[in-house]
Amino acid sequence: MEFLMYFGDVFSPFNFMLLLIGTIGGLILGATPGLSPTMAVALLIPFTFKLDATQGLILLGAAYTSTVAGGAVSAILLKIPGAPANIATTLDGHTMAKKGQGALALQLSFISSAIGGVFGVLLLIFLTPVLAQWALAFGPSHLFWLAILGVTVIGSLDSNSVVKGLLSGCIGLWLATIGFDDVMGTQRFIFHSSVAGGINIIPALIGLFAIPQVITMFAKGRHQTDAEVISVEKSPIGGAIREVFRRFRALSIGTMTGSFIGLIPGVGGQIAGLVAYDQARKTSPEQKKFGTGHSEGVIAAESANNAMVGPSLVPLLTLSIPGSPTAAVLLGGLLIHGIFPGSDLFENYPDVAWTFINSMLIGQILMCVFGLYVAGLAARVAQVPNAVMAAVVLALAVFGSYSVQTSMGDVFIMAALGTGMYFLERFGFSAAPLVLGLILGPIAEANFVQGAMIATATSSIGTYFFTGLLNLTLIGIVVASIAYSVWMELRMRRYTTKEDAVEKEEALS
Amino acid sequence: MTDRPRNQHIVASGLVAAVGIWVAWLSFTGEPARAFLFPRIISVAFVALALWTFGKALLGKTKVGPGLSRIAIRNILPGVVVMLVYIFWAAPTLGFYTASTIAFFILLTLYDPAPHGEAHTWVKRVLITAGFTAVMYGLFAMLLGVFTPREILF
Numbered sequence: 151m152e153f154l155m156y157f158g159d160v161f162s163p164f165n166f167m168l169l170l171i172g173t174i175g176g177l178i179l180g181a182t183p184g185l186s187p188t189m190a191v192a193l194l195i196p197f198t199f200k201l202d203a204t205q206g207l208i209l210l211g212a213a214y215t216s217t218v219a220g221g222a223v224s225a226i227l228l229k230i231p232g233a234p235a236n237i238a239t240t241l242d243g244h245t246m247a248k249k250g251q252g253a254l255a256l257q258l259s260f261i262s263s264a265i266g267g268v269f270g271v272l273l274l275i276f277l278t279p280v281l282a283q284w285a286l287a288f289g290p291s292h293l294f295w296l297a298i299l300g301v302t303v304i305g306s307l308d309s310n311s312v313v314k315g316l317l318s319g320c321i322g323l324w325l326a327t328i329g330f331d332d333v334m335g336t337q338r339f340i341f342h343s344s345v346a347g348g349i350n351i352i353p354a355l356i357g358l359f360a361i362p363q364v365i366t367m368f369a370k371g372r373h374q375t376d377a378e379v380i381s382v383e384k385s386p387i388g389g390a391i392r393e394v395f396r397r398f399r400a401l402s403i404g405t406m407t408g409s410f411i412g413l414i415p416g417v418g419g420q421i422a423g424l425v426a427y428d429q430a431r432k433t434s435p436e437q438k439k440f441g442t443g444h445s446e447g448v449i450a451a452e453s454a455n456n457a458m459v460g461p462s463l464v465p466l467l468t469l470s471i472p473g474s475p476t477a478a479v480l481l482g483g484l485l486i487h488g489i490f491p492g493s494d495l496f497e498n499y500p501d502v503a504w505t506f507i508n509s510m511l512i513g514q515i516l517m518c519v520f521g522l523y524v525a526g527l528a529a530r531v532a533q534v535p536n537a538v539m540a541a542v543v544l545a546l547a548v549f550g551s552y553s554v555q556t557s558m559g560d561v562f563i564m565a566a567l568g569t570g571m572y573f574l575e576r577f578g579f580s581a582a583p584l585v586l587g588l589i590l591g592p593i594a595e596a597n598f599v600q601g602a603m604i605a606t607a608t609s610s611i612g613t614y615f616f617t618g619l620l621n622l623t624l625i626g627i628v629v630a631s632i633a634y635s636v637w638m639e640l641r642m643r644r645y646t647t648k649e650d651a652v653e654k655e656e657a658l659s
Numbered sequence: 660m661t662d663r664p665r666n667q668h669i670v671a672s673g674l675v676a677a678v679g680i681w682v683a684w685l686s687f688t689g690e691p692a693r694a695f696l697f698p699r700i701i702s703v704a705f706v707a708l709a710l711w712t713f714g715k716a717l718l719g720k721t722k723v724g725p726g727l728s729r730i731a732i733r734n735i736l737p738g739v740v741v742m743l744v745y746i747f748w749a750a751p752t753l754g755f756y757t758a759s760t761i762a763f764f765i766l767l768t769l770y771d772p773a774p775h776g777e778a779h780t781w782v783k784r785v786l787i788t789a790g791f792t793a794v795m796y797g798l799f800a801m802l803l804g805v806f807t808p809r810e811i812l813f
Contacts, residue, residue, distance in 0.1 A: 200803060313708055313712055313715075314712060316704070316708055317705070320679075320701055320708060321678075321705070324682055324698065324701050324702070327697060327698045333693070334691060334693060338685075338694065368737075368738030368770065369734050369735045371730070371734035371770065372771065373772060535771060537769070537770035538787060540738070540770065541791070542763075542791065544745075544766070545762070545795060548755070549798075549807070553805040556807075558750075558751050565742070565746040569742075574675075575724070576667075576724055577667065577726065579724075594697075595697040598696075598697055599696075599697070602696070
């Protein structure tokens, strides 16, 4: 119960103000189609430079939590999911709004998001220290395999093509080696002065997540947003609370599914929402009502996508392996404050770790309270024309990248990586494994070099890296995740035609 | 799959394979060998996967990614040109705020669905651009204290 000792820190005036700003800002950003939680958090990182680590993380954590929930506003009122995590919410939420139950749909969405989110953060609170203790037993070879596992799991599970996902991971790992070698100080792959000091993670993250979105908005041309905001009537909150608990089965399915999926690295909120929706539909006695504006659909989808948030941070805080692109961005936020998460995080920085986690717990409740109030405003923001949104995001990306080290080189890297990523994405490559490769590359290399030194002194490299129960287990998971994804790809024949691909792209964008 | 996406896939995967081969060549010729041990391991996987992808593209078996339609290319081209000129030339030459203001206004004009023939839409664009510049200045120069290149203007 150590976390209770740090609860008061969340309520210090400045911390609480940051929590409010992150929550309200996140709700509005989340409602904006095209601004994914990952991108929103990446663009916010430069604003944390002047804050200490705890304050910075409170802001980023609040934004992460509330952007996921805020996406429901545009899903319900505009039929445009704010983020991929809200796709399932559109199915019943928007139909409810069209039937004049928009306020009820929003209330159900925020209440179930908060319940799912609180459960997910409680899992984070109780699982993290246990796993952190367990992680103390990890040596260099295990950490090396864990880093590889992080890249391969996301590369294979988060991509539409296993080969291209893994290839993206390799590109990220290679990008991480650019610059000076840590051990011998040798220059590696320095093809331009901008990369002489290596590739800084923050500009790279901003570029990889923001610039492809900017170009995607360009691709829509002078397209008029034809989605109309459905106006909402006032609805008593008590009715919504009773409805959520009356639909307890959907709520528990959503919460449990989201929490479980959140723990699996690489599987995001989009999948959590869709799987929970599907499970709730299959087990409901009112199956036929799904898709026609049924409250269970909204409750299952929204509780799942927020329940996923807490557990998705467990691998990051215990093993320093980010389990999702947003967790990778949060890792970037930790690293700029000189904090390296891992098994000793709770021993060395208990105040930072517990205050951050506690703030996420409080953030869930604030998100629910403010979500209901700012929903109308957020829906209006969601109608901001693409032209304005693209130009604003581009400028924020440029200023944000520059402010990391006041270096134009960082801005050039951000633009080059982002533009390249847009074109790679059009051909089936994915940003998430590339980012994971870029972030985990130094961890993998440092532990590989350290392990190789130990192996030279004690046994052979082969024996050191390929024997032992933990090594073999981790290698087994790497192989199994790839094999599973290959099997699924062969079985489902995803993206069999260009039309399928376009359809899915549109659904996700 | 039509010929255009297929050719695009071939070009894209060919470029990735070329980068992979370049990385492998530099890794295996770089000295001291110990400093390039990790890049060598990565480059082997990089080249193998890139060649596999390139081979599949050549055979027309690439199933993922919609490629770029003619309309999409036509739509993104002006925006990307403005973006690249803004970042690689205007920002370091004219100053961040000047370049950002100009780039913002051009992008707004290029992609704004409002008609260009009406005076009030231009007034609206100018006002939005001025508001944007003021907010960016307030956020970065005043709140965060980031000293950006001022160069010719500001």
